[in-house]
Amino acid sequence: MDFNYSEEQNLLADSVTKFIQNDYSYEARRKRTASADGFDRATWNTFAELGWLAVPFSEDDGGIGGGPIETMIVMEEFGKGLVVEPYVSSVILAGTALKAVGNADQKAELIGGIIDGSRMLTLAYFEPQSRYDLFDVKTTAKKDGGNYVINGSKGLVLNGATADTLIVSVRTSGEQRDETGVSLLIVPANAAGVSITSYPTLDGHRAAEVQFSNVTVPASALLGAEGQGVAVLQQVADTANLALCAEAVGMMEKLYKETVEYTKTRKQFGVAIAVFQALQHRMVDMFTLHAECKSLLLRAVMTAASGDADARRNISALKYAIATKGQKVAHEAVQIFGGMGMTDEMSVGMYLKRINMINTLFGNGDYHLQQFIAAA
Amino acid sequence: MDIQFKPEDLAFRDEVRAFLKEKLTPEFKSAVVGGQITKDAIVAWQKILYEKGWIAPNWPQKYGGTGWNITQKYIFENECAEAGAPAVVPFGLKMVGPVIYKFGNDEQKARFLPDILQSNVWWCQGYSEPGAGSDLAALKTKAELDGEHYVVNGQKIWTTYAQHADWIFCLVRTDANAKKQEGISFLLIDMNTPGITVRKIDSIDNQHSLNEVFFDNVRVPVGNRIGEENQGWTYAKYLLTHERTAIAGVPQSKKAIQSLKDMAAKEMSGGRPLLEDPVFCAKLAKIEVDLMALEFTELRAIASLASGAAPGPESSILKIRGTEIQQALSELAVEVCGHYAHALNVETPIGNDYAWGVSAKYLYGRASTIYGGSNEVQKNIIAKAVLGL
Numbered sequence: 001m002d003f004n005y006s007e008e009q010n011l012l013a014d015s016v017t018k019f020i021q022n023d024y025s026y027e028a029r030r031k032r033t034a035s036a037d038g039f040d041r042a043t044w045n046t047f048a049e050l051g052w053l054a055v056p057f058s059e060d061d062g063g064i065g066g067g068p069i070e071t072m073i074v075m076e077e078f079g080k081g082l083v084v085e086p087y088v089s090s091v092i093l094a095g096t097a098l099k100a101v102g103n104a105d106q107k108a109e110l111i112g113g114i115i116d117g118s119r120m121l122t123l124a125y126f127e128p129q130s131r132y133d134l135f136d137v138k139t140t141a142k143k144d145g146g147n148y149v150i151n152g153s154k155g156l157v158l159n160g161a162t163a164d165t166l167i168v169s170v171r172t173s174g175e176q177r178d179e180t181g182v183s184l185l186i187v188p189a190n191a192a193g194v195s196i197t198s199y200p201t202l203d204g205h206r207a208a209e210v211q212f213s214n215v216t217v218p219a220s221a222l223l224g225a226e227g228q229g230v231a232v233l234q235q236v237a238d239t240a241n242l243a244l245c246a247e248a249v250g251m252m253e254k255l256y257k258e259t260v261e262y263t264k265t266r267k268q269f270g271v272a273i274a275v276f277q278a279l280q281h282r283m284v285d286m287f288t289l290h291a292e293c294k295s296l297l298l299r300a301v302m303t304a305a306s307g308d309a310d311a312r313r314n315i316s317a318l319k320y321a322i323a324t325k326g327q328k329v330a331h332e333a334v335q336i337f338g339g340m341g342m343t344d345e346m347s348v349g350m351y352l353k354r355i356n357m358i359n360t361l362f363g364n365g366d367y368h369l370q371q372f373i374a375a376a
Numbered sequence: 377m378d379i380q381f382k383p384e385d386l387a388f389r390d391e392v393r394a395f396l397k398e399k400l401t402p403e404f405k406s407a408v409v410g411g412q413i414t415k416d417a418i419v420a421w422q423k424i425l426y427e428k429g430w431i432a433p434n435w436p437q438k439y440g441g442t443g444w445n446i447t448q449k450y451i452f453e454n455e456c457a458e459a460g461a462p463a464v465v466p467f468g469l470k471m472v473g474p475v476i477y478k479f480g481n482d483e484q485k486a487r488f489l490p491d492i493l494q495s496n497v498w499w500c501q502g503y504s505e506p507g508a509g510s511d512l513a514a515l516k517t518k519a520e521l522d523g524e525h526y527v528v529n530g531q532k533i534w535t536t537y538a539q540h541a542d543w544i545f546c547l548v549r550t551d552a553n554a555k556k557q558e559g560i561s562f563l564l565i566d567m568n569t570p571g572i573t574v575r576k577i578d579s580i581d582n583q584h585s586l587n588e589v590f591f592d593n594v595r596v597p598v599g600n601r602i603g604e605e606n607q608g609w610t611y612a613k614y615l616l617t618h619e620r621t622a623i624a625g626v627p628q629s630k631k632a633i634q635s636l637k638d639m640a641a642k643e644m645s646g647g648r649p650l651l652e653d654p655v656f657c658a659k660l661a662k663i664e665v666d667l668m669a670l671e672f673t674e675l676r677a678i679a680s681l682a683s684g685a686a687p688g689p690e691s692s693i694l695k696i697r698g699t700e701i702q703q704a705l706s707e708l709a710v711e712v713c714g715h716y717a718h719a720l721n722v723e724t725p726i727g728n729d730y731a732w733g734v735s736a737k738y739l740y741g742r743a744s745t746i747y748g749g750s751n752e753v754q755k756n757i758i759a760k761a762v763l764g765l
Contacts, residue, residue: 128727131645131714155727156715177647200720202582202735207719209726268511278752327707334580334742338509338750339534342579342586342743349580349739356710356735357718364711366655367645 003298005073012066013073015050020081026347029082029204037162038206039085048117053091056239057099061111068304071239072246072297079250082350084205086122088243089158090114094121094167096239097184100232101224106186110165122163124154124210125233132363134169134233135179139212141170148172148185148222150193150215160208161198164189168212169233172226182229186221187212203354237362241315242301244358248322249290249297251351255333256286258348262337279336286332289325296321313375316368323365326355381447389451396459399424405460413462415498415540421462422469422495431493432469439477439485440493446682450675457627458634465537467499468492471615472545475562479603479611488564502532502546502565502589503612510753512547513556513609517591519548519563526550526563526601528571528594534747538574538587541567551606562608564600571595581739582720616749617687624698626671632705633664639712639730650712663704670697689761692754699744699751706738 005013023043032040047053055070057063064070071092078087091114098111098121113119130136139152150170157166166187174181187194193215198208224232260283263274273279300314308314330352334341341348359365381389404421425431433449435441444452457463464470473492476484491497508515517530528548538544544565551559565572571594577586603611637660640651650656674694681687710717716727717735725732745751759765 126715128716129644131643131650133646136647156719199726201718202720202739203718267507268509268514276752278755331703331742335745335750338746339504339586339743342534342577342746344578344580349742352742353580353718353739360715360718364714366653366659366711370655 005069009069009073012055012070013077016052016074016077019046019050020077020083024081024083026082026350029084030344032084033200033204038159038200038204039162044085044120045117047085047087048115052087053117054115056091056095057111057115061099061107062115063111068239068242068301071243072301075243075246076250076253079247079354080254082204082251082347082354086120086159086162088240088247089122089163090120092240092243093123093125093158093236094163094165096236097123097167097223097232100235101184105220106223110186119165120159120163121165121167122157122159123236124157124160124166124168125236126155126157127153128155132367133177134237135182135230136177137169137171137182138176139168139170141172141183141185143172144216146219147216148219150185150187150212150217152212154210154212156201156207157196157210158205158207160189160196160210161206166194166210167223169229174227179230181227182233183226184223184229184232185217186223187215187217191215191217201357203357204350205357238304238312238315241319241362242297242304244361245293245297245300245315245318245322248326248355248358249293251355252286252290252293252326252329255329255348255351256283256290259283259286259333259336262340266338273336282332282336286329289329293318293321293325310375313372316363316372316375319359319363319368320365320372322355323359323368327352327359330355381451385447385451388448389455392452392455393459395428395430396455396461399428400459400461404462415537418462418465419495419498422464425464426494431464431495432473434470435473435477439489446675446678449678453627454630457631460631463628465498467501467537467541467545468495468497471501472499472564475545475602475611475615478614479562483599484564484602497542498537498540500535500538500541500544500567500589502535502544504534505531506533510750512612512749513560515547515549515560517546517548518552519550519561519596521550521598522595524598525595526561526598528563528565528591528596530591532589532591534577534743535574535587535589536585536747538567538589539576539584543567544589545602547608547612550608554606557609559606560608560612561605562602562611563596564602565594565596569594569596579740580742581736583736583740585740617689617691624670624674624694625702626667626674626698629667629698629701629705630671632702632709633660633667636660636705636709636712639709642730643712643714643728656712659708663701663708666697666704667701670694670701673697689757692749692757695748696745696751696754702744703738703741706734706741709734710738 051064052074054063055066055074059065095114098107127138141148141150166189168185168187169182170185171181172183193213195211196208198206201207263279264272266273296318300318303311303314333348334352337346337348340346404417430442432440433442433444433452437443469492476488503512505515519526519528544567546563546565547560548563549559550561571592573590575588576584579586641649643650645653677690713731713734716731719726
């Protein structure tokens with residue numbers, strides 16, 4: 001057992017940390033979220049140049065051969081900066097699916113495009129009724145000669161309006177809640193019959209409702225085996241949960257540290273409020289909750305990296321902890337910041353909103369607690 | 377001791393229900409669900425209550441109160457909340473009104489109380505300042521006497537609905553040399569007076585509730601001062617104690633539990649309504665038990681008031697637990713609604729209708745443990761004034 005980063009991992013951590021510290025202030029982030037795309041394309045190109053878009057991909061696919069540990073390193077720092085560029089949707093969600101079951105042509109075109117920053121993808125997997133069940137799919141794709149014809153709708157598609165390509169979960173056979181019969185199709189965002197309604201989300205990101213009306217794609221659009229998409233989606237969910245929880249752990253670190261700093265400067269009753277023991281103990285609790293989540297993160301990431309059988313159970317433990325302890329730390333930060341915590345001028349409220357979004361994506365705390373029990 | 381309603385109580389409940397059925401038309405209900413309630417809808421509803429004589433159940437009868445006993449007040453509040461009636465805006469009716477009838481002179485009572493009862497005037501509260509939050513007595517906004525006027529300079533912050541307000545009641549410093557609680561006066565200020573600027577605060581709920589209010593040489597007639605100069609802290613404390621009772625929000629939380637059950641019956645989870653999920657049910661039940669305790673704690677406090685006792689520092693318990701329960705319920709509502717709770721959509725719902733507005737309510741609700749004297753301050757009050765620590 002070794003908790004130390006390798007030399008390459010240290011270099012990666014240093015470069016992301018420096019970038020976030022120097023180029024990604026909360027003010028800079030607010031400018032990005034107010035822009036038309038909701039993020040900054042120049043920053044995206046910088047990510048490509050620095051090799052961060054290549055992190056989870058194998059060297060054969062043009063990547064740097066990183067895995068859960070390298071992704072954690074990037075995402076923890078991204079969490080601190082509240083990064084809004086579409087890293088999760090393109091690199092993590094679409095990238096994981098392509099990596100898992102893409103054929104040579106699909107990988108060359110799409111993973112290559114993700115890595116050099118020329119392509120942005122996303123995964124349309126959620127439907128209004130499906131909550132956290134990846135197999136609950138109503139959107140259909142019917143075979144018509146050599147084509148698939150897609151009808152239905154997807155909800156909360158992350159960065160749906162700026163992605164050039166959507167990977168869409170569709171039902172090619174069976175009933176709405178059957179675990180088999182779900183397939184993944186690669187659909188150009190500008191295909192005839194695709195309509196995308198974009199909206200901001202509370203965490204400063206963008207999502208979209210996407211309708212498919214007789215959208216026709218060739219058989220070559222099939223990603224992986226027909227009817228076997230749920231296993232791929234589950235693999236994406238595991239990878240995404242590890243990445244999102246790393247992001248949340250980064251945010252928890254910022255939250256407790258910023259709260260400690262704030263209490264040293266905020267004066268009431270003639271003293272800095274940091275001297276009040278009632279607040280000191282609560283900040284100690286925030287510190288402890290962060291330490292616990294960091295430990296569960298490392299536990300889940302390290303078991304995932306070594307392919308242990310209990311990796312998925314560890315991910316559920318982690319996600320439950322983030323949902324409860326992560327939200328608790330953010331609530332405490334808002335409370336201790338007082339009125340200032342209620343303003344958009346401070347970042348603490350934005351951390352809270354992002355943690356809540358993370359808690360919802362790919363299963364909330366209650367869902368993962370039940371997954372954890374079932375996996376025992 | 378008797379927990380049962382008497383026949384006359386049941387008759388009163390039927391009367392309230394009939395009134396709500398007739399007057400609380402669908403337009404009011406649609407203004408309650410979803411986004412923020414409009415000022416027009418609130419004012420219209422308050423005027424209906426005024427016409428019925430039911431706008432100020434807690435005021436003494438001679439000033440326009442209803443003369444109801446505690447059972448009737450309990451029934452009225454619960455029926456209004458359950459029917460989804462707009463909540464009465466507290467600043468006039470529950471805050472400055474009682475201060476005016478308790479400490480104001482006859483001229484002030486005649487001038488201000490009717491407009492408060494009739495909802496002709498929208499009030500806001502000028503207490504907190506950037507350097508005076510939990511430590512309210514550290515306030516710096518100063519009022520200097522100049523003939524028949526005070527000249528007010530300074531800044532208030534977190535002023536809820538100042539953008540709607542016609543008048544503001546303010547704590548101002550009139551003696552810079554006195555001990556900090558002793559140099560404060562209580563002024564009523566017309567928001568149209570030259571020198572007042574209201575600035576919106578961008579808040580985490582993306583709604584417009586909070587403001588800053590700036591005073592630049594604002595001239596306020598001395599006749600707008602309540603009570604004695606430099607005695608404002610006494611009146612402020614009286615108001616805050618009343619505010620803490622109103623802040624418990626038990627009927628609203630009971631309504632929120634019902635709404636949660638309705639939402640959870642619609643939201644599907646694992647192929648069944650979420651309402652059938654034992655993990656969810658356990659969470660909701662835990663809050664419901666807390667609320668049952670709070671409801672009876674409040675009733676015990678009200679009964680003690682009705683028998684002549686002054687509102688004591690125990691009202692801090694109601695504030696602490698009431699706001700914690702409100703927050704727990706709004707957190708759970710966000711959880712129930714799942715993905716669509718996170719869409720930022722103030723104009724129209726996206727995805728499921730019932731998710732609309734739950735996050736705004738939850739996020740604004742984070743302030744409830746901060747305002748009205750933060751819950752940490754409430755605990756200090758109980759420690760000091762009740763436990764003698």
